[in-house]
Amino acid sequence: MSEEFLKVAHAAREAAAELAPLPRAPKDRALRAIADALAAQAAQIVEANAKDVERAREQGTSEAMIDRLRLDVKRVEAIAEAVRQVADLPDPVGEVLRGSTLPNGLELRQLRVPLGVIGIIYEGRPNVTVDAAALCLKSGNAVLLRGSSSAYDSNTELVRIMQEALEGTEVPSGAVQLVPGQTRESVKELMRARGLVDVLIPRGGASLINSVVEESTVPVIETGVGNCHVYVDAEADLDLALDILVNSKAQRPSVCNAAETFLVHAGVAAEFLPKALARLAEEGVTVHGDERVAAHPGVVAATEDDFYAEYLSLDIAAAVVDSLEDAVAHIRKYGSGHTDAIVTRSQRAARRFVALVDSAAVAVNASTRFTDGGEFGFGAEIGISTQKLHARGPMGLPELTSTKWIYTGEGHLRTSEGTVISACQGGN
Structure with missing residues (x-):
């Protein structure tokens, strides 16, 4: 050295x-x-x-x-x-x-x-x-x-x-x-x-x-890196989901708790996607979509690498999923274990998502941007751990x-017969 x-x-x-x-x-x-x-x-x-x-x-x-x-x-x-x-x-x-x-x-x-x-x-x-x-x-x-x-x-x-x-x-x-x-x-x-x-x-x-x-x-x-997801459930409040998605992606795209992928349940995709794509476009966000998302105008066809990407920019990957379980499977495959969010009015769906998604932080009806030491009340954070030993999360x-x-005794001695107290303790 x-x-x-x-x-x-x-x-x-x-x-x-x-x-x-x-x-x-x-x-x-x-x-x-x-x-x-x-x-x-x-x-x-x-x-x-x-x-x-x-x-x-x-x-x-x-x-x-x-x-x-x-x-x-x-x-x-x-x-x-x-x-x-x-x-x-x-x-x-x-x-x-x-x-x-x-x-x-x-x-x-x-x-x-x-x-x-x-x-x-x-x-x-x-x-x-x-x-x-x-x-x-x-x-x-x-x-x-x-x-x-x-x-x-x-x-x-x-x-x-x-x-x-x-x-x-x-x-x-x-x-x-x-x-x-x-x-x-x-x-x-x-x-x-x-x-x-x-x-x-x-x-x-x-x-x-x-x-x-x-x-x-x-x-x-x-x-860990922050490939964070927002999943819009079949029972989501779509206006709320729109606000959460845009905040998660565009509020500050260059940080690790910004969303890099959003998933939409097929049951609400027809209604949600046109609104989401329009709002994201207003924010200058380029959407890299799977086959069902890319069918909409203005969307770039996504590659496999797009779903693994931590963009740290005004880009986001997007996919339509057929169930909550499919959303979880997607997150397990491509996610980084940082922060993943569900937007839903269903308590059952929220509980299942929280139980199945193995990430350092899981958000329910809230932006991914809250995974932060200051927002959690810790003050400035040293980092966000995605491992499972010693520390996890902010x-x-x-x-x-x-x-x-620390252990304190009164002349305790360990012997083969068990513990004894020394007769010499205390200076006697």
Whole structure:
């Protein structure tokens, strides 16, 4: 590993040891100091970000990706406010998850504790730099940040501001580190830093996530891509379904909880599809439809790949299904396990859909756009996990902790005959 990487990794390791035992108050003060500094230096952040945006345009980056990259004063203020919201959240560290007195008299407790040093590998969005740092600090963890080279100037400026803000607090400034370098090699160093980094969390597209999962020697919490579905049931309120579909797709198409496919029950397709296609066209959405959807004007014939796609753009795949079970089968085949929604007035259909769809989040009569840490009341999220170990769904503060078992005795000794209490306990 390079000396540059080892320097920041060791600094994070040392900072994690100092940060872990801190109570809530100094962590909250540090987060508020960061928020104030970000708001006060918004102009400098926007100036640095403009370099990234200009470079992205020169490289032919799509407008959807540029939207994820772009910062303005309003967005910086929103990022700062998100940090303040994290400061206001309960501190998970020290929470007693389970406790009991065993038959032998030992007092047993399971406590939440920080993970240690968390590495975050992510693409595009510089707000993740601050969101990740805030959540890690609040949960008592140090963080090593490796954003994409496309946001390098933005991320460098954001980390500089956060480190300077921490210097006047009890939280060590080394708790927030930017992994040096912009090459693939610097990513590999982070992925191979077993013993220095306790866990990696990748945020981005399928290729990034698969690469980290397959190549890392550090344990990985896998966040998944968002091929989210909206299913319009035979018993749906079609006006409600229309609003939910458009909101799920077009409110912000470049994020992982935007809908990428909609499914319509054959019993309502004739009535629903013309209205849906017209509304989507008004929003600038291109529909990639199966044979029955493509029979309507303005629809592009869908390929198999379209149904697997996470577009992150004003595109959506569409299909007509003959039953709720067919909709579920389609979601199981093509979905990513992120968020899938049903629109229906039938309680029976809603319950069956919820029971059959194995995704991190399932919505009933609501937009897929609500799968988000802020909307769930967690504050800024570190990512949305689609795996089933440790964490699933939006990952807030509790998901950034592990546990520690504490047991307290009175000179308890374990022997082959059972537990005995030492006669020497208490100094006697």
